[in-house]
Amino acid sequence: MTAMLNVKDLRAYYGQVQALHGLTFALNEGSLTTLLGANGAGKTTTLRAICNMVRSTGAIEFEGKPLSGKSTENVVRLGIAHVPQGRGTFTTMTVEENLQLGAITRTDKKNIVADIERMYEHFPVLKERHTQQAGTLSGGEQQMLAVARALMLRPRLMLLDEPSFGLAPLIVRELFKILGKINREDKVTILVVEQNAQLALELADQAYVIETGKIVMSGNAKEIASNEDVRKSYLGY
């Protein structure tokens, strides 16, 4: 099976500081992969490098096409949706406008309307609040909105940066259940970056563990979850 996203020897820099030291990994089409690691390990930087939001070297290929040199918006237009850390909600706009913005690069008007309805089915709370300013939503609702906004792109690949951050455990479970459903039913390949390793490993089928800018472990999510040494030394539970 060929990989949908191929990352080879990725190095990223913030000014003089190197944050990634030669990352190599691949995502299979249709997979749900998690990238785990502690604070400052380089998880967010990895996602930002894929979308060309940080200076990087190395090769990133999406469906066989290199992404280097493409602007962030052009990477997105290839079908890569990125839910950033902190959700990136357009707080002064309404919930519905946020969803429309997710589909701003699409031209199939009829389907956009249908997709917004579909998002309301996935996330009924968004329908209740569709005319409200998005900034008035709770953290969990904003995270749902961020996921829905990303899905409005009809992405082939979705990148999520710590979707569980700051949310109550129950809400995280609900959100992860929806992510699993989206992955299975809509055939969206998902890469989710998480600090909440336990939950992420339950959800994912593949896992990578990253430490100070390098991949230190990879494999089947269930196996990594059941390996006590790994859990204790890298995942801290």
Place this chain on the structure above:
Amino acid sequence: MELFTNQVLAGIATGAIYACMALAVVMIYQAIDHLNFAQGEMAMFSTFISWQLMQWGVPYWWSFVLTLAISFAGGIIIERLLFKPLAKAPVLTNVAGFIALFAIVNSVAGLIWDFTIKQYPTPFGSAPFLGSQLISTHQAGMVGVTLLMLVGLYIFFQFTRIGLAMRAAAALPESARLVGVNTSWMIALGWGMASAIGAVAGILIAPVVFLEPNMMGGVLVYGFAAAVLGGLTSPLGAVVGGFLVGVFENLAGTYIPGVGNELKLPIALALIITVLVFKPAGLFGRAIVKRV
């Protein structure tokens, strides 16, 4: 009482000019978070272009449309050449850029068209409007055009996809890029629109103050006052602010002893400072609802 009503009416009439300028100021402020000090000069230059076209025999409305198109393109070109490279530069560098642009546009206009005062025609005529001595049909036309532009902008930003994309790019550039908006071009588009709106302001005001390279000097200060009063983030605020400043200026000139015509400009400046001290977001500034 009649004096009062007349002064208010005349204030609304001049306020229309300030409202137009304030609209242009707000457009650019939304896009790049800076006040364009050269906005007035750009408007003056656009007005000269339309005057030149008419000198060459182009009919009024054709020259109007052509001037808007040229100004729109010119705004985009200025952004691409001068301000795109400064996008990440400190505020003061941008301010220097604006001042340079101000000086260049002003001198070039003087060089091409010299500094003598020129007559500029009005399409609305200058008869008394509905029998009022203080407001002419031209001034009534100005108010109408300003309101039309406001409605047009509102429809553009609320109901079109590109308007939505522009709002997104202004509010949160990074998130906008992550949904695929080309934020850099949205800024250029904002410049183009501001430049075209400024052109309308210049063309409307030229019959009143006459056409010459320094015609916008005072007007821009009032435009800033209007934009600050209305809230720099709100096109509606800019227009309401424009009318309020116009009325306020007239009433102060009439009723406060010693103000007269000479001290009207300091009043605009005092207004800017008062608003910034007591209500920095302005009357219609974006009230962001936040959960705490």
